[in-house]
Amino acid sequence: xxxxxxxxxxxxxxxxxxxxxxxxxxxxxxxxxxxxxxxxxxxxxxxxxxxxxxxxxxxxxxxxxxxxxxxxxxxxxxxxxxxxxxxxxxxxxxxxxxxxxxxxxxxxxxxxxxxxxxxxxxxxxxxxxxxxxxxxxxxxxxxxxxxxxxxxxxxxxxxxxxxxxxxxxxxxxxxxxxxxxxxxxxxxxxxxxxxxxxxxxxxxxxxxxxxxxxxxxxxxxxxxxxxxxxxxxxxxxxxxxxxxxxxxxxxxxxxxxxxxxxxxxxxxxxxxxxxxxxxxxxxxxxxxxxxxxxxxxxxxxxxxxxxxxxxxxxxxxxxxxxxxxxxxxxxxxxxxxxxxxxxxxxxxxxxxxxxxxxxxxxxxxxxxxxxxxxxxxxxxx
Numbered sequence: 001x002x003x004x005x006x007x008x009x010x011x012x013x014x015x016x017x018x019x020x021x022x023x024x025x026x027x028x029x030x031x032x033x034x035x036x037x038x039x040x041x042x043x044x045x046x047x048x049x050x051x052x053x054x055x056x057x058x059x060x061x062x063x064x065x066x067x068x069x070x071x072x073x074x075x076x077x078x079x080x081x082x083x084x085x086x087x088x089x090x091x092x093x094x095x096x097x098x099x100x101x102x103x104x105x106x107x108x109x110x111x112x113x114x115x116x117x118x119x120x121x122x123x124x125x126x127x128x129x130x131x132x133x134x135x136x137x138x139x140x141x142x143x144x145x146x147x148x149x150x151x152x153x154x155x156x157x158x159x160x161x162x163x164x165x166x167x168x169x170x171x172x173x174x175x176x177x178x179x180x181x182x183x184x185x186x187x188x189x190x191x192x193x194x195x196x197x198x199x200x201x202x203x204x205x206x207x208x209x210x211x212x213x214x215x216x217x218x219x220x221x222x223x224x225x226x227x228x229x230x231x232x233x234x235x236x237x238x239x240x241x242x243x244x245x246x247x248x249x250x251x252x253x254x255x256x257x258x259x260x261x262x263x264x265x266x267x268x269x270x271x272x273x274x275x276x277x278x279x280x281x282x283x284x285x286x287x288x289x290x291x292x293x294x295x296x297x298x299x300x301x302x303x304x305x306x307x308x309x310x311x312x313x314x315x316x317x318x319x320x321x322x323x324x325x326x327x328x329x330x331x332x333x334x335x336x337x338x339x340x341x342x343x344x345x346x347x348x349x350x351x352x353x354x355x356x357x358x359x360x361x362x363x364x365x366x367x368x369x370x371x372x373x374x375x376x377x378x379x380x381x
Contacts, residue, residue: 046075131167206303
């Protein structure tokens, strides 16, 4: 086990405040850390098949060490799980377990499980408490913190949900060692986002330490997760329900969500890959609008390329619809206000801001150029 120490980030939301504990070995400590929230020594855990095979028994042992029993439901892995059928299955199972309002539900998995289980906890008996134990880099740095929960609809991603804060987040960085390289780098897309939206110094640190982080350096992983979570906690504390500043966290996501819809929410494009491509496109759009220098999008792309990540539309396997279709998919985004699409753009690295003052033709031109760079045929729909 790593000797790396634990870090704790506090999310200051008054009566809904909670801690995010970050570092290796937290599964073994799960029982003692969750016990203070329990009125009876039992929890219900919802996870997915991949996480269950790798880590469910470790969690069971960690809970048992504190005298806590565990019942578990294992859902299929993958983005397709984050819809009505598995959500209904999860809620029905929780009711069958006779979960009470003062019990604790545990979301044990990546972003899909965290979002779905958090939403189930939000609506079950009008709200029960839940603990996030995120097992992917993406979930540890982003989706497990801040209380956004929900599922996807046929019309788009995350369109059904609620704000429901966890009571505790345990981000065991040791678990990241079992991730595939592709999944880890997908999560890294969200890490880079934090540097790009508001912390040039962090982005510079990532340029120097990203390769070691990807190679498994535990100190670097803990530092990257903790810094990302601290940035998110600061923003969430100012704007819990995304009325203003919190929208900055959507850097790259307007492009990303359209690309995810265009690829059928499939393994063709993982969420963090879409975020990385979306960040590159957002900086390209910012540059063309005269908001930042051309060197900035070039530097973003150079770092993502150095990490071995997807950077351009041409890096997505298979055919993509044309620019017009992608722009229409953006129009389904939750960030539409008064019929206008809100983008997160940048005046430079670490200087993001939210605006609705973007011409559709400019967005379309950026997409058309990106699609033109693809060696694959683009199909208009």
